[in-house]
Amino acid sequence: MDIRSAAEPTTTMNRTTIERTSEQELVVTRTIDGPRDVVFEAWTDADLFRQWWVPKSLGVKLLTCEIDARVGGGYRLTFDTGTAEPMAFFGRYLEVTPPTRLVWTNEEGDEDAVVTTVTFESHGGGTRLVVHDHYPSKEALDAAMASGATSWNPETFDQLDELLQQLGERG
């Protein structure tokens, strides 16, 4: 099964690629313009990190961002998603090797943690980033994909109902 993104890597160096490389792994790559030490700093300094981690297109607001990028140190991000309680994402750093490698856990889920590894590689004048998410099991990654996809839940059908109604009215 080839589920590589429809947008294949092109000759442009700054394309973002994403691929499910195995049953438990998802890998994102991108080459950023800028030297490796500065790029690394942008991942470990809370003031810099909060400027880019939540793009406007995501439609949520980052409320707080705490980062203690040391082995055993933690991070905690909270978001306003429009619900009563802010949503929190948190975990621990397992490895911090400036300016080449960062490993952290994602502990907000119910199940075993997803472990994220980011490597920073000098590439021409830029920095090649490889973000590697390791899921605890095939089922965990399948579930993540299914939850984000158009799953067959009542809300989906409500939206579909509206759409069908609109189409009907127009016709």
Next chain:
Amino acid sequence: MVQYPSGRLDASFAALSDATRRGVLERLGRGDASISALAETFHMTLTGMRKHVGVLEHAELVTTEKVGRVRTCRLGPRRLEDETAWIEQQRRLWDARFDVLEQVVAERRWKERNDGHPKRS
């Protein structure tokens, strides 16, 4: 890229416009089931359920396989397209993120250069 022939989209909409068929998809999302089990769950005759499953099968939302005397239904290939959509959604998120990261890095360098060397390069 996945192509959507318009006939197939029509088939999907037709398939999903029925409450029982939506129920069948929800049920199959939790696990495969035989036509007779589905008929029982939805209080229908076997013939009635076969028709519904036929419509879903035509829209590729469900596939069926006959083993012995039992026809088992499971969610069809359209699910893969959902996964592809999820992957693409993730790619766009990271792409947007990295675009801003690039700006943050550029601003940082500019600042460092200015702080370190009064002469701008």
